[in-house]
Amino acid sequence: MTQTAAATSAELGQTPAKWQGLALSVVRVVVSFLFLCHGLQKMGLFDKPAVPVGTWPSWYAGVIEVVGSLLVLVGLFTRPVAVLLSGTMAYAYFVVHQPDALLPLQNKGEMAALYSWIFLLFAVVGPGTYALDTLRRRRKS
Numbered sequence: 001m002t003q004t005a006a007a008t009s010a011e012l013g014q015t016p017a018k019w020q021g022l023a024l025s026v027v028r029v030v031v032s033f034l035f036l037c038h039g040l041q042k043m044g045l046f047d048k049p050a051v052p053v054g055t056w057p058s059w060y061a062g063v064i065e066v067v068g069s070l071l072v073l074v075g076l077f078t079r080p081v082a083v084l085l086s087g088t089m090a091y092a093y094f095v096v097h098q099p100d101a102l103l104p105l106q107n108k109g110e111m112a113a114l115y116s117w118i119f120l121l122f123a124v125v126g127p128g129t130y131a132l133d134t135l136r137r138r139r140k141s
Contacts, residue, residue: 035065
């Protein structure tokens with residue numbers, strides 16, 4: 001590829017793979033951190049009372065959110081854990097929010113819907129360049 005062709009492809013918005021992997025890693029870390037805060041809130045942090053231990057489904061969802069978000073945050077077992085988190089948030093949307101109203105804006109389920117779709121994206125595309133999964137894969141090969 002000539003220098004002119006490289007400049008043209010960059011100008012057309014074709015992002016090099018290393019930047020895509022970095023961007024995906026950054027988004028994964030930020031989303032997991034925010035989701036971790038959501039789970040920790042169920043455990044009594046951030047000025048909310050803790051959900052009583054063993055309460056179905058809230059306490060179990062909180063445990064899944066905390067453990068799952070930590071694993072996704074560091075990029076370990078990202079794909080299967082992201083599937084679990086996506087399903088957890090889909091369950092939360094359809095069981096907790098959707099019965100209140102049809103649309104997410106009306107039923108206050110926007111965050112559950114967004115988390116569900118974002119974690120599904122991580123399950124499909126993987127953790128990005130900077131993740132323990134990537135490091136483990138490199139060491140195996």
